[in-house]
Amino acid sequence: QTVVTQEPSLTVSPGGTVTLTCASSAGAVTSAYYPNWFQQKPGQPPRALIYSTTNKHSWTPGRFSGSLLGDKAALTLSNVQPEDEADYYCLLYYGGAGWVFGTGTKVTVL
Amino acid sequence: QVQLQESGPGLVKPSETLPLTCTVSGGSISDYYWSWIRQPPGKGLEWIGYIYSSGITTYNPSLKSRVTISVDTSNNHFSLRLSTVTSADTAVYYCARAVIGDKGNWFDPWGEGTLVTVSS
Numbered sequence: 001q002t003v004v005t006q007e008p009s010l011t012v013s014p015g016g017t018v019t020l021t022c023a024s025s026a027g028a029v030t031s032a033y034y035p036n037w038f039q040q041k042p043g044q045p046p047r048a049l050i051y052s053t054t055n056k057h058s059w060t061p062g063r064f065s066g067s068l069l070g071d072k073a074a075l076t077l078s079n080v081q082p083e084d085e086a087d088y089y090c091l092l093y094y095g096g097a098g099w100v101f102g103t104g105t106k107v108t109v110l
Numbered sequence: 111q112v113q114l115q116e117s118g119p120g121l122v123k124p125s126e127t128l129p130l131t132c133t134v135s136g137g138s139i140s141d142y143y144w145s146w147i148r149q150p151p152g153k154g155l156e157w158i159g160y161i162y163s164s165g166i167t168t169y170n171p172s173l174k175s176r177v178t179i180s181v182d183t184s185n186n187h188f189s190l191r192l193s194t195v196t197s198a199d200t201a202v203y204y205c206a207r208a209v210i211g212d213k214g215n216w217f218d219p220w221g222e223g224t225l226v227t228v229s230s
Binding site: 047055057089098100 | 215
């Protein structure tokens with residue numbers, strides 16, 4: 001079974017910048033994996049932030065951006081706000097095997 | 111706008127089948143993919159599978175032998191059945207719409223989720 005790995009936790013200061021990554025045990029992540037990113041706060045369902053690597057939803061704050069960084073997908077949070085403290089999950093597409101979520105990153109704003 | 115609502119038993123006995131339904135309101139179930147995702151307490155998300163409105167399914171290979179997803183376009187809902195459950199299947203189960211197409215692939219909206227506990 002394919003494993004998608006993210007940093008377990010990251011800490012960032014308010015106003016700072018942090019980059020989360022998403023790696024696949026199957027090899028380099030490309031746009032063909034259609035990387036999606038979700039934010040989840042306690043007791044809430046996940047909220048979609050980024051789709052197909054770089055695309056933002058209409059509700060996605062401008063300080064969130066998606067990209068490919070080396071052989072991984074990446075989510076960058078700029079000018080971090082206290083309300084950005086949450087768990088973040090990536091999601092990758094594996095064709096006939098469907099989709100696989102990443103292990104998740106807990107972002108602490110301190 | 112489109113809203114999703116999960117429903118089903120909150121408690122299922124080990125070895126039995128877990129049945130859940132997701133009701134779609136505010137829009138048609140046609141021409142989209144409809145997904146099930148779960149999250150064990152305190153753990154990460156797991157994609158279970160999805161069904162296109164025509165009935166074509168794709169399942170997580172690790173769950174494929176136990177999962178059935180079906181769609182009822184007349185009543186605008188889709189369903190999950192997970193057989194032979196164990197305590198490892200205890201989780202919050204979410205349904206979500208998936209858009210798969212030329213404009214990109216995304217999962218939104220999501221339901222609020224329903225906690226299913228497997229216990230005797």
